[in-house]
Structure formats: structure tokens, C-alpha cells
Amino acid sequence: MKKVLTTPIKAEDxxxxxxxxxxxxxxxxxxxxxxxxxxxxxEGMTSPYDFNGGAIFHAGPIVHEExxxxxxxxxxxxxxxxxxxxxxxxxxxxGVKMLVGKGGMGxxxxxxxxxxxxxxxxxxxxxxxSAAVHVEKIEDCFWRELGMPECEWxxxxxxxxxxxxxIDTHGGNLFVExxxxxQARKEECEAPxxxxxxxxxxIE
Amino acid sequence: MNKQEARAVxxxxxxxxxxxxxxxxxxxxxxxxxxxREKETSEMQKVIYDTYFDNLEKAIELNxxxxxxxxxLHFYINCGSEFPYMGIVEEALREATSKATFSSPLRQNTxxxxxxxxxxxxxxxxxPWLHWEIIPDNSDLEICTYFAGGGCCLPGCAKVxxxxxxxxxxxxxxxxxxxxxxxxxxxxLIVGVGLGHNMENAAVLSKMAYLRPLGTxxxxxxxxxxxxxxxxxxNKLGIGAQGLPGNQVAMExxxxxxxxxxxxxxxxxxxxxxxxxxxxxxxxxxMSYDFSKSYKGVEL
Numbered sequence: 001m002k003k004v005l006t007t008p009i010k011a012e013d014x015x016x017x018x019x020x021x022x023x024x025x026x027x028x029x030x031x032x033x034x035x036x037x038x039x040x041x042x043e044g045m046t047s048p049y050d051f052n053g054g055a056i057f058h059a060g061p062i063v064h065e066e067x068x069x070x071x072x073x074x075x076x077x078x079x080x081x082x083x084x085x086x087x088x089x090x091x092x093x094x095g096v097k098m099l100v101g102k103g104g105m106g107x108x109x110x111x112x113x114x115x116x117x118x119x120x121x122x123x124x125x126x127x128x129x130s131a132a133v134h135v136e137k138i139e140d141c142f143w144r145e146l147g148m149p150e151c152e153w154x155x156x157x158x159x160x161x162x163x164x165x166x167i168d169t170h171g172g173n174l175f176v177e178x179x180x181x182x183q184a185r186k187e188e189c190e191a192p193x194x195x196x197x198x199x200x201x202x203i204e
Numbered sequence: 205m206n207k208q209e210a211r212a213v214x215x216x217x218x219x220x221x222x223x224x225x226x227x228x229x230x231x232x233x234x235x236x237x238x239x240x241r242e243k244e245t246s247e248m249q250k251v252i253y254d255t256y257f258d259n260l261e262k263a264i265e266l267n268x269x270x271x272x273x274x275x276x277l278h279f280y281i282n283c284g285s286e287f288p289y290m291g292i293v294e295e296a297l298r299e300a301t302s303k304a305t306f307s308s309p310l311r312q313n314t315x316x317x318x319x320x321x322x323x324x325x326x327x328x329x330x331x332p333w334l335h336w337e338i339i340p341d342n343s344d345l346e347i348c349t350y351f352a353g354g355g356c357c358l359p360g361c362a363k364v365x366x367x368x369x370x371x372x373x374x375x376x377x378x379x380x381x382x383x384x385x386x387x388x389x390x391x392x393l394i395v396g397v398g399l400g401h402n403m404e405n406a407a408v409l410s411k412m413a414y415l416r417p418l419g420t421x422x423x424x425x426x427x428x429x430x431x432x433x434x435x436x437x438x439n440k441l442g443i444g445a446q447g448l449p450g451n452q453v454a455m456e457x458x459x460x461x462x463x464x465x466x467x468x469x470x471x472x473x474x475x476x477x478x479x480x481x482x483x484x485x486x487x488x489x490x491m492s493y494d495f496s497k498s499y500k501g502v503e504l
Contacts, residue, residue: 146322189440
């Protein structure tokens, strides 16, 4: 059965969700990346959009801008790992419940998701047109002076996804688990190549 | 044709070419991505590849950039020494970049250092980025365009090792770059490896490596073997599309080299995401042009 989360999201909505699950989002999804995090966490500014119970999209869209009529052209996730340093504080300060991005996040965010009951999900990267067609409309825009990729775009979405759960509220982190597996195999994969080049400094 | 006329032609053609190249993958990359899809077996990988191809089709159908990060514009130029309009190229590319930002449209990504305000049209200090090579006794101008997105710039690295570290240092350095930050850069990747004698020449070569057409190889048999071995080895790590478990973290590994100092081993690693928006276009000395090397059966 298709699991659809609707904003505002409550902690109990996230209890039965685990890493590796696929979910969809209906309601409001708001973009925020490096600069939004910096303003909220380091510059003492209050986000004009209230993220409490909401969903943040680590993404910078391409928008065709006309006064009163902004049209979404393409939007897709950016690398969430860039927000790792500030995400714990951002979750604590805003009450955001869902993070959507690309690739994994680290131990600080994992701990914050467990403590404050939030999840991180991955939308397939580089699929900007598929994502854009799931956005019904742009409802608002804040902090436009940060530039098109960095400002807050407020999207109305309907069953936005598929979203792969990468951090759950139980301390699970899909990318950290996977990365450990990849690292464990690294030496074994490198070894035959290293062996084959061991005499390459010898004159031909 | 005088220089002003040539400039107008090049600006117009390049504006439209950028509009094409941000929406459609070049033929060689599209074909390779299809091959990669066949090698993945898990349900999760199938969902991801279905989304990749659904998106690429929609991008063409709706005439929109296939990835929202249209990057900063890089132009790698092979300029024939007899090409008559060398002097207008930089201005034309700058103007085409600015115009394409609105007509394609491209995302506004460009920020000047210290000012820290978005320039709004993707031009800025030394941006678009131009790299020139002069080709003797030739009258063509070949431009390789590349949309350098943030995600695939992030894993890039270069380092200078000691000879005692041997060629093994190259292997380990490539594996580290790909298995660490590379997994976030939208695999399957094209991994560019530059081998040189210092940091910046290895870095530039790593860039030229991933811009090379797919299906081409390093000129030395050992270089070609290293490309093949690295590809096979990386694809045994268990990483698939989007850095999730699978069989194909890399579409291809390309190695480019320049002679090294006897005392140094320099390695650069640069990765390109699966949405490898790299397009070749050639202008002849009468300003007629051809881009069938990257896109067959397509018009501007």
C-alpha cells in the first residue's frame, strides 16, 4: 500500500516508518539549502515560512518568474550532506519533520531525527522534470535576495515521490549502513589492481 | 564574414546549443546509461532507473533542463591555428551564456567571490570558464560544453604522491574519492583520472578525461588496462545508481596523462554524474557548424 504523509506531520505519523521504505508527500514542501540553514542557525533570523510540522526540500529550482505568476520549470534534490553541520540545530529550532534531499546525511542529523522525531528521505537525483510535474503550484517565495537556488520556494505537492527513507526516527541511517558495507569491500576490490601495477615504475 | 557578423552567428548558435545540451543527454551517454540499466537487478535500482529514463523523456517532451542544476558553464576549446575568428569567441560565449540563462532557462548559479550576491545571468569573474588548446594547421573551432553542477564538483580532488607510493597510490586515491563523496554525486559516474607531475596539471587532465567521448581509451596499453581494471574494480564495491546498493557505480573510467617529474606522482580525480551534459560542436572557418558527434538527427 502506498504510504502517503500529509503536512503538518506529527511525530506519531513517523513511528512505523523505517529506512529503505518508500513514501510520498502531500501538502506543502519548501526549499531550503545552505543559505537558509545559515540564516536560521547562525544569523539569528527567523524563517518567514514556519517549518513546524513541515517538510524541507534540499533543492534549488529553475523558476520562470513573472510578477504574480511563477512557473516551476525544473526542481530536484541537492546533496544533503552539505547541510549536515547545521541540520541538528535547524530541526531543533524549527520543528521540521521531514527532510528531502539527495544522498545521505551524517551522525548529527541521525541523532537529531531520533531525538526530535524527524526523517530524511531521498528523491532520485537529477530527475528535475519528473519532480517538477509532481508540484501543483508555487504558493509563495521568501528571501528571494538569496538568489534563485538558495531562497525559500513554497510548493503545493500531491503524492510527491517516490521518496526513499534514508534516516528514520529509530536511529537508522541507510547511507551510513551502506557506506560501511562499501568500505569493507574496498581493499578486496583494490587488491588485484594494485598487484597488477606493482612493477609499473620499472623501465619498459 | 566580418568579425561582428561572426560574433552574432556564434552567440546565436551557442545560445541555442546550450538550450539543447541542458535538456538532452549526448547519444553516447544515453546509450551507455541504457547498458547500465540492464546490469542492475534489484527492485530499488529498477525504480531509480525508471525514474531516470522517465525524467529524460519528459525533459525532451516538455523542453526543460533534465537536471535543475545546470551548473556553471565550462567551455573546453580546441581552436585551429587558422580559425579566422579566435578573437570573438570569448565574448560570444559569455553573451550566449547570459542569454541562454533566460531562454533555456538555466538556473542562476553564479556568485562572485566576496560580493556573495548571485550575478543573475551565470556570468561572473572568469565565468563562463574557458580552457583553450591550439591545434596547429587546422581551421576549425571545436567547443566542448559542460554544465558543471555542484553535486559532481564536490568529490573532485588532486594530490601529489611520492614515487615510493607507486602506481598503487593512484588506485587507492580513485577508490577513496568514488566510495566516499562520489556516492552522493548521482552514480553511475564517469570517473576522470588525471596523471601528471603536479596538482593543477593532474586536475586539468582529470577534467579532460571525463569529457572524452565514451568508447575511447588511453593511448598507452597499460593506461587502457588501468581504465578497464579500475572500472571493473569500482563496480565490485556494490554501489549502484544514487549511491544505493547495486552493480554499477561507474559507467566508465577515463585516464589522461602528461609526463611526470621523476620525483612526483600526481593524481587528479573528477567525477561526472549520470546526467552527463557534455556536448561537442564544431564551427568551420565559414561559421557553418556541426554537432552530430554528440547529437544525431537533432536540430537547434
